[in-house]
Amino acid sequence: MMASSDVDGRTEGSLFSDQNPSETDSLCPSPGPSRPQRNYERIGGRTGTSFCQTLIHLLKGNIGTGLLGLPLAVKNAGLVLGPVSLLVMGIIAVHCMKLLVKCSHHLSAKMNQPSMTYGEVMQYGMENVSWLRSRSRWGSRTVNLFLIITQIGFCCVYFVFLSDNIKQVVEAANATTSSCQVNHTNQTDVLVPSFDSRIYMLFFLPFFIVLVFTPNLKFLAPLSLLANLVMTLSLILIYVYSFMNITFPIDLPKVGRAKDYPLFFGTAIFAFEGIGVVLPLENKMQQPQKFTQVLYVGMGIVTFLYISLGTIGYMCFGEHIGGSITLNLPNCWTYQAVKLLYCFGIFITFALQFYVPAEILIPQVLTHVSERWVKPVDLLLRTFLVIITFFIL
Template identity: 40%
Template sequence: MCYRTRVPSLGFAEVAEAAFLAGPKKLQKLSGIAKGTINVFLVIDLLGCCCVYIVFVAENIKQVVDFNSSHDLDIRIYMALLLLPCILLSWVRNLKHLAPFSMLANLLIATGMAITFYYIFTELPAPSERPQFSTVHQLPLFFGTAIFALEGIGVVMPLENNMKTPTHFVGCPGVLNIGMFIVVLLYSGFGFFGYLKYGDDTLGSVTLNLPTEDILAQSVKVMIAVAIFLTYGLQFYVPMEIIWKGLKPHCSQRPALYEYLIRTVLVVLTVCIAAAIPNLGPFISLVGAVCLSTLGIMFPAIIEVVTFWEKDGDQTISCCGNNSAIEGGDDCTKVKGIKSEIPQTTGCTIFSVRACRLVKNTLIVLFGILGFVTGTIVSLEEIVDAFGKPWHP
């Protein structure tokens, strides 16, 4: 889309707007709605992630403090104590200035993960000792939690746009591919071996299962809590940019003051929401089901259909046995596209490129809708049930 629009960089919402503007005429008038919808979901998603971060940090700190003192304070008190540090961190306005915090957080997370794996692999049970499958009712929760791994989708394009050499971000291997490979590997490892170790007692974060009486385990909880806190500013950056871009024209007088005020209000909002839903597992699943199923599954599929609608209009694919061709000439199958030296034979099947792309992306959207509806309902049920029980980290 950058090539089509001749602009150096585009955000997620701008890509959607440009795709609709360059798409079918009937959809061009929806470009503004497409941009606004994605911006709304991005704001909800990333502010929701900030809320999850606050719950996570508060839970880990509470476990350590409660064990080393005679106090058993409500988790919401720890969230309130996090308010001022989060406000100060949110006042960092330049993404480049957040890089040192991110680097320190990565170091702490790497150390914490290594120690966590040490505890997980100590006296690890055999796979036969765990149920191979839970219940169908738990699948929507799994969907929301698993897709929460896509939370970085909102900061992908801003990071690429702020890189010194953006061409290194994508491609093979590329920063994005390497990063996602590592993320998938770590998520899979923690998910499989964490459940193998703790079974149905596994909490919303496996670090909460570590023995609190061990000093080493306490250090992990503190390190991970500090690391997640330091990345709060990175998650906060994109929603603040989206909101401020819309409000800035109305704050011409003393814009800096208004910007800091809005940043403060948003942080207070995330802390209040976190205090209202202090249960990590269902909260993660809810954010994943509501926001990531739309941003990570449905919207990209819709954008692809709209982007290539005109280009795919007169293209077809010819499949003859084990061969296929796009456009031919002379003795080749006569379809538009790239020249392929495949003789024309009987029994060939011709497919419309537009129809194939439409069917593929329709199935993807339907899958996203299914995850959105079921994941949201089950997550809300879990949250409502949690309100009727005494809270335990």
């Protein structure tokens, strides 16, 4: 975090005054503190999220589909090298997140703004370097473009994950039993063909649209809490099954093949998908000076889950581990319920990942719309972005 004097100035000075500056002020780059305010969404103050709400969102933003693929990632790296590499990546990720927030705080105080987005941090940071000053706007646009591509990509993966898993549950329903025996490959032998995956995606489309109509993170907190609870339950069931079916002695390679290590790195990078929501979460806190504590607690839990599930899942299924550990679970109703519970959690995570591109794009358009049409245009743009995400697939 920043120095205590900067923090005090941020919480007690004009940056968080009773005027409650709007979100558009922080999202759209401005030449100085005299930018007119717009009522897109308030930041901080009494309308902001609490410590616990922010922690819930941070966990929800990092625990997604990538977690289920980490046992395969550990297989590609090795039983020892994989967990060690995940720990190193977790430390680097937390350090970069903290550095990002610290830079945001420093530049917010310097520019007399309530908060900053990723693009603004890049822009105003480049303006401090003489030979980069003239290119600062391009720096902001480049960062925003990469963020939009990354987060829309995550949302596309969620569409695929939900449709594929629901399709598996439906097609295997007739063969699903109440007996959960040891399984190392996939016990779903009898499938009843159903609709194409794209039909399932089309079914989820209106639900995603309704979900993203809630632009305020404070209102999403109860849903995030519920999603965290059901995903916790599903992860507990996965942990229990994996623990109970580890075969001793464990004869697995401690270090994987060098040509497979890039595959580990790609899967692990995808798992650390929450960095795109760090600044939006910090911007909405009632007490942003406490975000570092949220970061340490939340990412500590996330890194522990990544390392433990990746290691235990690989120890249980060994060379038979699938792209998602759910593919190795028995075809019984208990573990079909695990898939359904995790699908619900991923459904809620969509709103958090979608929040980032929406936060970048929508306020830019709303600055050119009369006050009368702000809300209809806002909802229309959200609908359009979700439909674009659907058609990319």
